Amino acid sequence: MSKTQTLAVGDDQEKLLNEALKHVEANAFEMKTCLDNTKLMDALKHASTMLSELRTSLLSPKSYYELFMAISDQLRHLEQYLLEEFEKGKKMSDLYELVQYAGNIIPRLYLLVTVGTVYIKANEGSRRDILRDLVEMCRGVQHPLRGLFLRNYLLQCTRNLLPDISSKEDEQGGTVHDSITFILHNYGEMNKLWVRMQHQGHTKEKERREKERLELRILVGTNLVRLSELESIDSSLYIKSVLPSVLEQVVKCRDSIAQEYLMECIIQVFPDEFHLQSLNPYLQTCAELQENVNVKSIVISLIDRLASYAYRTDSGIPSNIKLFDVFQQEIAIIVQSRPNMEVEDIIALNVSLVNLAIKCYSDHIDYVDKALGYCNELLTKKISGHIDHNGPPGRELQRLLKVPVDGYDEDVLTVLKLENYLSLVKMLNYEGRKSLSLYMLQAMLEKDASIESFTQAEALFSLLSPLISDQDDQPTEKCDPEDFEEEQSMMARLVHLFRASQPDQQYQILNGARKQFGTGGDTRIIYTLPPLIFATYRLITAYKTIKDEDQKWRAKCEKIFQFSLQTIMALCKLVPELSLRLYLQGALTADQIASETIAYEFLTQAFTLYEEDISDSREQVNCITLIMGTFERMKSLGEENHGALRSKCAVAASRLLKKPDQCRCVATCAHLFWSGKVTTDEGSFQEFHDGKRVMECLKKAGRIANQCMDKVVQSQLLVDLMNVYSLFREKGNTEVSSSFLKQLIDKIKSDIEELEDNDDKTLVDIHFQNTLQHLRHVKANEGSDS
Amino acid sequence: KKKKITRDLIKTKMVLVLVIGDLHIPHRANALPPQFKKLLVPGKIQHILCTGNLCTKETFDYLKTLASDVHVVRGDFDENLSYPEQKVVTVGQFKIGLTHGHQIVPWGDIESLSLIQRQLDVDILISGHTHKFTATEKEDKFYINPGSATGAYNALDTEVVPSFVLMDIQGGSMVVYVYQLFKDVKVQKIEYKKKS
Numbered sequence: 018m019s020k021t022q023t024l025a026v027g028d029d030q031e032k033l034l035n036e037a038l039k040h041v042e043a044n045a046f047e048m049k050t051c052l053d054n055t056k057l058m059d060a061l062k063h064a065s066t067m068l069s070e071l072r073t074s075l076l077s078p079k080s081y082y083e084l085f086m087a088i089s090d091q092l093r094h095l096e097q098y099l100l101e102e103f104e105k106g107k108k109m110s111d112l113y114e115l116v117q118y119a120g121n122i123i124p125r126l127y128l129l130v131t132v133g134t135v136y137i138k139a140n141e142g143s144r145r146d147i148l149r150d151l152v153e154m155c156r157g158v159q160h161p162l163r164g165l166f167l168r169n170y171l172l173q174c175t176r177n178l179l180p181d182i183s184s185k186e187d188e189q190g191g192t193v194h195d196s197i198t199f200i201l202h203n204y205g206e207m208n209k210l211w212v213r214m215q216h217q218g219h220t221k222e223k224e225r226r227e228k229e230r231l232e233l234r235i236l237v238g239t240n241l242v243r244l245s246e247l248e249s250i251d252s253s254l255y256i257k258s259v260l261p262s263v264l265e266q267v268v269k270c271r272d273s274i275a276q277e278y279l280m281e282c283i284i285q286v287f288p289d290e291f292h293l294q295s296l297n298p299y300l301q302t303c304a305e306l307q308e309n310v311n312v313k314s315i316v317i318s319l320i321d322r323l324a325s326y327a328y329r330t331d332s333g334i335p336s337n338i339k340l341f342d343v344f345q346q347e348i349a350i351i352v353q354s355r356p357n358m359e360v361e362d363i364i365a366l367n368v369s370l371v372n373l374a375i376k377c378y379s380d381h382i383d384y385v386d387k388a389l390g391y392c393n394e395l396l397t398k399k400i401s402g403h404i405d406h407n408g409p410p411g412r413e414l415q416r417l418l419k420v421p422v423d424g425y426d427e428d429v430l431t432v433l434k435l436e437n438y439l440s441l442v443k444m445l446n447y448e449g450r451k452s453l454s455l456y457m458l459q460a461m462l463e464k465d466a467s468i469e470s471f472t473q474a475e476a477l478f479s480l481l482s483p484l485i486s487d488q489d490d491q492p493t494e495k496c497d498p499e500d501f502e503e504e505q506s507m508m509a510r511l512v513h514l515f516r517a518s519q520p521d522q523q524y525q526i527l528n529g530a531r532k533q534f535g536t537g538g539d540t541r542i543i544y545t546l547p548p549l550i551f552a553t554y555r556l557i558t559a560y561k562t563i564k565d566e567d568q569k570w571r572a573k574c575e576k577i578f579q580f581s582l583q584t585i586m587a588l589c590k591l592v593p594e595l596s597l598r599l600y601l602q603g604a605l606t607a608d609q610i611a612s613e614t615i616a617y618e619f620l621t622q623a624f625t626l627y628e629e630d631i632s633d634s635r636e637q638v639n640c641i642t643l644i645m646g647t648f649e650r651m652k653s654l655g656e657e658n659h660g661a662l663r664s665k666c667a668v669a670a671s672r673l674l675k676k677p678d679q680c681r682c683v684a685t686c687a688h689l690f691w692s693g694k695v696t697t698d699e700g701s702f703q704e705f706h707d708g709k710r711v712m713e714c715l716k717k718a719g720r721i722a723n724q725c726m727d728k729v730v731q732s733q734l735l736v737d738l739m740n741v742y743s744l745f746r747e748k749g750n751t752e753v754s755s756s757f758l759k760q761l762i763d764k765i766k767s768d769i770e771e772l773e774d775n776d777d778k779t780l781v782d783i784h785f786q787n788t789l790q791h792l793r794h795v796k797a798n799e800g801s802d803s
Numbered sequence: 804k805k806k807k808i809t810r811d812l813i814k815t816k817m818v819l820v821l822v823i824g825d826l827h828i829p830h831r832a833n834a835l836p837p838q839f840k841k842l843l844v845p846g847k848i849q850h851i852l853c854t855g856n857l858c859t860k861e862t863f864d865y866l867k868t869l870a871s872d873v874h875v876v877r878g879d880f881d882e883n884l885s886y887p888e889q890k891v892v893t894v895g896q897f898k899i900g901l902t903h904g905h906q907i908v909p910w911g912d913i914e915s916l917s918l919i920q921r922q923l924d925v926d927i928l929i930s931g932h933t934h935k936f937t938a939t940e941k942e943d944k945f946y947i948n949p950g951s952a953t954g955a956y957n958a959l960d961t962e963v964v965p966s967f968v969l970m971d972i973q974g975g976s977m978v979v980y981v982y983q984l985f986k987d988v989k990v991q992k993i994e995y996k997k998k999s
Contacts, residue, residue, distance in 0.1 A: 462833060462834065465833060465834070465837075503861075506829050506859065506861065507829075509829035509830070510828065510829040510832075510833040510834070511833075512829075513829075513831070513832055513833040514833060544829075547830050548829055548830050548831065551830055551831045551956055554956060554958065555956050558956075558961055562961075595880075598879060598880060602958060605958035605959060606958045608958070609958055609959070639879075639906075642905075642906055642908070643879055643905060645908055646905060646906075646907075646908045646909070646910055649908055649909050649910075650909070650910060650959060685908045688908050688909055692909050736922075737918070737922070740918045740921060740922075741918070744914050744915065744918065747914060748914070780924075783924045784921060784922050784924065787920075787921035787922075787924055788921055791917070791921060791942065794942055
């Protein structure tokens, strides 16, 4: 076969391969037939013919591999036969001789390897010597592709036959040292062949050759796998006898494909304990690799592996190995030796380093900080202005900044303690910074992380600044409204994570938050201030709990209420309905600490808002009902204030637009005159229980009901009123006489009868019947009580 | 005979109803307690009756992931103003009324609540607003308040315990499970049969 023949392509490959496989099949059949008839010589001839197919230069590595596999399978039969012959007791020492006379070197060597394997299995001769001979013999094939596969065949055959004992029990058998020698020799030769492929043929075809080389890399790597399978190799033997030769070959070959693959392979194949002990030689070699080798990936691979290992094992990293320092130095060396290294690659190295620090040295926040600081240093040298979040450096930097957020799983707020964190964040452009703020915020909300000190809060606000207020480098187009709402909602929820252990500190945090949120403008405060206001109300409750320990608690509460008041005022014009409700909640809170003045002030503010800014009639009904419901619950108001508010409510109720609403609200007002609570000068409170005023309200409501033009609505309202009358009667209002009720019942009955038959009438009637049933029940119980 | 048994089985099929409300997210709370979130698994619940004060669409969407049939009534802090003031739903043999309760003065007053029960003509009236779980029987009608699922701030109650209710309705019988979060989740069971 001519060496200069170019490889056929595509369909031709398939044709060639199929033809070769047919020959293999035919010869294999013949071989097996001869073996069955114990015609060994003939069998060997056929085997030789079969093996001649492997002499080809026309097949691509992929096709050659297929051919190789087919032939290897067939050689198993031969091997099996020979082994059986040995076991039968047949002497076959001249087998070597027989096989030597095969025509060409390829078939000859394959057969020799096969026979050698049989000798070892049958314990004929010195294992050590046979192995040595075989690995030397293979030198006869210097063609890269053919040589690689031949030596691979050697490895396959000797797979379970390599001696794996450390001491010399059996001189003939050999020790693990012999295996090491054997494999390292094979490895060295295979690597040389593999590298030689790089320079075969025309420079035009370099890309194809490199692709083919990559397809074959596992052949070389298998040597390292074999070494890792030798159990007698412990870490000291590895460092003394295995690694140096492996690394030597890596450096010597000066081939970047080989270097990149083998360095990775070493990491993957050997245990992490070995790597921990051999960092120095390994990293030294990294520094000696070719310029265009992707050293970054290799180092990252190693760091990540060791980080996982340390994380998994209980013992972690042995204390004598300063893993972090070693790698930080290594990274520094690499970066320095490669001045053209891309920014994203520098950052990627730091990602692994930070990951290592968090996984292996979780107590040492300073390690992480150091790594971040170092990265900061490198970046400021290389870059000016903001880093685009979309480009490779920006994406890598975001990845780096997310590592601590993900890594500090127990306490995500540890991130805030990293002094160099914020300066790295600031290097990103607006989108980058915002994306990171959201990431941090999301993590905090999911983990319900408590912010317990003012310093923490301040650090957090710095980090979240893109979400808090408009930034200078913010794009002018508006953010998508849904996204904006979602982000601000998250900021709102953040307020509930402020959990200082002492009320004084909590106030400090809330105050700081108020200032920060204020810078957000009208679009943001409608989301962020309401939860803040509720936080102040919770704080009042907290102070009330410690009132025995803190003499100044009342004064502090007053200050807080001032704060709440002013905060609500900022919202009044923007969201009046919500502000009104916030005032009412404030009134209730003030009521709880018996602060009449403050409670009254909040109620007044609510009323003012109601009168000035609530114009929708439906909303007016909602608001006045809320005001009355709130007011009814209050206990701290003296008669002067209470009376003023009772009147205001009554007037407001009667001024509603629609009659039915008026009727219902005036009826609700009645409760203020009954269960509304007034404080006496001594400090205790009493329910008002003015039966007459209650009746007045209800009768007025009745009159309004009668003014409704819609008869169904009128009946409905009267049934409602009937229920209310009964309720007050049951609560002890003696002004509600049973005769009055009877009158009302009769009126309603006749009104309903006159209604048109339809669904509405049915509903009213059912309500009426239910009410009558209830009255009967009440009467029955009254009877049983007396 | 077979047909009758099948018909009976269909009639008495078990229906799970989640009764929940007053979450007040994001005004007063960050999120549902994780212990509750773990219990509320999609696909197990047929109906959700929510007393209101979610307060935003985000929480509504979350409820929708638990069951497709979600009923919400308007609370005083709900963003969505189009939720109705009251709703009536029938499950099994029970007519169930739903309202938030801030509209009912005095707040939480059982007599005032019974006014609504009579008006809506329901067997069970569900209301909220007080952030306190209650289950009361009055004149053969049942009143349930699921409390606040997040334990949200209530000015009138310093000891709000996060809670929600699960009703297991079979025909005319109902078992009410109330879940409350003290240090851990505690469950109580109350049985109720509709008086024919």
